[in-house]
Amino acid sequence: MEHTEHQDHGGEDSHAPHIAGMSMYLGVFGILIVLTLLTVAISYVHLGSLNLGIAIVIATMKAALVVLFFMHLWWDDKFNSLILVGAVLFGGVFLVYTLNDTAFRTAVDPEKGARYSPATGQWAAGSGEGVGEMVRASGGGHGSHHEPAASGDNEGSEQH
Amino acid sequence: MTAPAATADHAAHSSHDDHHGNYLTATSGLKSWLLTVDHKRIGLMYLVAVLLAFLAGGVFALLIRTELLFPGETMMQAHTYNQVFTLHGIIMVFLFIIPSIPAALGNFFLPIMLGAKDVAFPKLNLASFYIYLLGAILALAGIVVGSVDTGWTFYTPYSSSPARSASVLWLAMSVFIMGFSSILTGVNFIATVHKMRAPGLTWNRLPLFVWGMYATAVIQVLATPVLAITVLLLFMEKLVGLGIFDPRMGGDPVLFQHFFWFYSHPAVYIMILPGMAVVNEIIATFSRRKIFGYMFVAMSSVALALLGFLVWGHHMFTSGMSEFGTTVFSALTFLVAIPSGVKLFNWVATLYRGQISLASPMLYALAFIALFSIGGLTGLFLGTLSVDIHLHDTYFVVAHFHYVMVGGTVIGFLGGLHYWWPKMTGKLYSESLARVSFVLVFVGFNLAFMPQFVLGSRGMPRRYYDYLEQFHGLHAASTVGAYILGVGFVIMAYMFVQSLTKGKKSPANPWASAGFEWMTATPPSLHNFDEDPIIDRGPYDYDKTPELGNVPKY
Amino acid sequence: MTLANPQDTAPDRRDSTQRNKSQGVPQVDLRSDTPCAQARVISARNILVWGVLALGAWLAGCGRPEGTIQMPEQASTVAADVDWLYYFIFWVSVVSFVGIVGTMVVFVIKYRQREGGRAEPTGHSNFLEIFWTFSPLIVLAMLFHWGFQGYVKGSVAPPDALEIRVRGMQWQWEFEYPNGAVDIGNLRVPANTPVKLVMSSQDVLHSFFVPTFRVKRDVVPGMYTSIWFNALEENQKQMGADGKAVACNADDDCGPGFGCIANQCTQFHQVFCAEYCGAPLDKGGNVGHSGMLARVAVVSQQEYDTFMQEGPAMPPSCEADENPAACWGRQLYETSGCPTCHGVDGVAQAPAPNFKGLYGRQEKIADGSSVMVDENYVRESILMPQAKIVDGYTGVIMPAYRFSDRQLGAIIGYIRSLAPEAGTAQDGAQQENSAVEEPAPEKSTPEDSETDDLAMEDNANKDEVNP
């Protein structure tokens, strides 16, 4: 943002702080509640992969409402909005470029949760004990923490 | 910057500066130092802490090189060697190189260059220093408690396997806390640059040092939190068996590498950008010219900061990442090479038809250009996919990042230290000793790391405690170089101490520089300026300040 | 070797694979002319067009199989191209470095500060800025293209490649051949055939790196990664006076540049671990990450086929021994890392049971039952160590080993030889179960039919596994 030659104090003076009316706040709050109920309702309707998309869109709308009106970004210095959008963008870059790797990696079994060799059907070494099987409720008493024995050959053979 | 006329409305402020003398003598006593909120004192305290960390890291470096003098067990066992190279990495990266220029020199000179009295949040600045100290103490505790031998990258599952001692928990906590010191410095600098510029100091008149600090601050604020979450996840993985990086629990170790390098590649730009920032100031002063292509150099700093977030995958080309992900990262990595090239070309163009004085700071700036170009060009080898498959995790990589970090940032830091030493301490240092130590540092550094390129391309892997006979000659040369480098630093330390004790008093502008920071007294008063400055020229306008003439001889 | 029978479980996984988006890299059909070949054609035909650069790169990189100052020997098909590209970047870097630093030095000398001298005000030229922003882009684009081309060629294995499974574990490499034979530390591959290594790690990250083949790939626990190479020519063997290859035992020293692989002194390609994986406590010398070395011996196709037929042969030095099985077993015991935990001197060491006098003894198992240490118990404890752990040793984690049946027979013979009195008392018992399994034959020569059948059976069911 270019400044005129003799801009006083370098930073621009923000005009008198903006004080919003009570009705604005209550209105925004009402919309937020409606959107929350909407997203919960939609979650019961099975739409396949679309559900995730809709949930994120509604959450983003709610987030936008909070950011613009409760956090006054609407009347605030545009640079602060740039900071927020920049941060979200960098988070998005982190997700997308990591997905670039993880989505195209060698075969992983979606249900069983580990990687197997297509040729031999054998679990890769280092996979967990009991990988691939479903976990049943043990029906035990108070939250027993019996740990599934991590398969023997997965600990470092040397104790150090 | 013309001598500011004492305007009426500022009278209220000037009466505030009743302290006579400079910031060193304004108040005295330990409490005045430990509880100071003056950015200059905090800068000095950081400088002392950072130099101590550099000493410790350097000692560990010499231990590594001594062990590698001969194949087989020379003076320590494998596990001890692994601890030593891990500590060398952690101390040099987190305790020295990241806070060195931004926190020490940046804290001191950013407000002065902006014409401000202090950084935007002085108490936050002091908090950042104490958080840094807390992190450093926790790191030392981690060293004392147990043997962290995971490398500074903490790759899982080695770092999270139960066999590793508890010191990884200590180190994780210390890195988590030191990250906040970096974040707070970043937040401080950004707010200062945006809101505390002197009247008339528009964005295209900012000194390039400030542009460098601004770009570094943006990376510090946006990248360090990802390190915090990575280290927190590692902490919980180890403490309660979270299973997020543990392959036995459906986790994925390569995901840890993504998390780690998403921070650590921008972190290497946190390291190099300040080095470049200092070089701008030195080259402008000692060639008596404005930096060629000012806005291009400034924008390439910002471009490096932003592009730095897109390329972390080139640390993981052989890590089992999918071929598609690898290709995308390789393509983007080449984009990052361009801003560095633009800076180098512009610096060399600045020397054209200047009045170049070869005082010791300028020697460091010129050495920076030479060594950083080697560091940058060897990055091309590592960015090209098929060649990186052969070179990754070998000594070629070790040589590459030492050329960029030591040849770049440390040489830049030393140049800045020499350049601003009179301004900080009011004392001159002995020019002859400075040149002797420069030659030793330059020769020692090249002898230490040039052989490692060939070691790496011939297939010598990294972090090897013991190596085959065929690599012996090159390792021996590298060890000799490391010792020469060590001697160079010892002489430099002696020179600075001698300057403090017996150095001559420095004139107000020893290098006759047109930089804004030289417009106040040397050393500066407590509130930097007696009257608020009005800026009416660019940062290196030697055309508008003919009275400065050339750099005086020392 | 408890290999999950692929028939019944594979189908559901296979169709789930189709659902899983894609399998690794897009198939790229690469024109035959690699950068190396192109450089030869260009520099031969129109040397002026490419000038000294291409010639320099071609000279330094392509046609130098024995390697250059900066690069080790070129022993695989991709090595020449990698070297060519390395030297191309090297020469580009040298030219750029000389350009930048040379200009800097010239300016520093030419425009040294003189008395009363005035620096010229800095001009500005957008053309220059645009030039040195976009001209590097061209070179960089070429580097990326060649780099990508070489990378895809280097990481997508040809479909007919011979598949060998590699398992990295803390500080040793284990190779498993298609015929089930397992070798620790030595890999034998046929010359001039593409070999695909399918790798995973048992504990922490490692990285399989063969400098002379220019291949490297991390070995990740819980995941398969793969590399492939095509070794150009056989490794020479050390010829004895009688014109036959010098025989050697497991780790004899065959002199510089030679190693004892499959009981023959031969040259080899060094394998390093390139991903840091720690080190044992309080041990010096060649241990841990820096000691995780392996050797690749490139052998003729004929020798490889015989090896495939009968699995690892008994070392020649043991044939003359009065109990060849025990002699071979002792060598396997020494080279597979057993001595670090199991002693043979009768002293009850902490980590694991001592073998002296163990055979034929009644051992109490951790879960209270007791078992007679016989043929089957030893076999089961090697293949599935956690099955029946002797009381008092539950805390110890022993890695699961995979040996071919002949090797298992030899190890069992060795352990039996450590309990001479048990051997005699148990003679009776030994006779019955010998019908079940032929213990190490008196004279194990390749033609020994019975053990071969075993090996043959193993190969048989292995072969369907990877069609």
Added chain:
Amino acid sequence: MSATSDSSPIPQHNSSQHDRHQHDKHQHQGSSRNPLAHHFHSMAQQLDAAKIGMWFFLAQEILFFSGLFVAYGIYRSWYPEAFSAGSHLLDRTMGAANTVVLLFSSLTVALSIRSIQLGKRSQATTYLVITILCACFFMVVKYMEYSHKFHVGYLPGIHFSPTEFPEGIEAVPYATRSFFGIYFMMTGVHGLHVLVGIGLMVWLIIKNNRGDFTPEYYTPVEMVGLYWHLVDLIWIYLFPLLYLID
């Protein structure tokens, strides 16, 4: 750093998280009567500096949580069935109640800033008290959810040993432990931020009663308000992503 035992359901975070928030807002200088720091020229410059500092601090928080959202995204792309099974093990009504409560607390904190700008200090204090009550309600609901999960063994990683499932589910995939690893990290770290928010608001009420805030100087209140809205913002995304996977 105490391990997550049954008694303390929320993994305790070290205190640096808390005192960091003390410092990150602009500390006004000297006695409360002269709120303008010596190195600022005007109140507006001081507030703007604080705002820009705070927004970069919020950017840092967003990237801190982005690490968790990336882990969520990666593991959900690998183990979709495990995530949907895990989500069915959570209690949606508690999650929805928490969402409504946090939204309401976001409203009341915004109103507290507004009433200080209008000079009504006591009204501001009541709004802050309501916000703190909402936050405590949120933490109580969180405590109940966590103790239930500890009770029935829905724990991350190696500790995943479910003792019973809600009706209609008889088995869950092996990777459900990854879902709970991410669930506990996300909601745990978010819970810590809520605790820090409560601490900050108590600090605000104390200063407000001391009369530090005037219509000209209300920077700390605005900063804590921005921080609290961010905590609410994170939960707005956490709720559908964790609780509403069909």
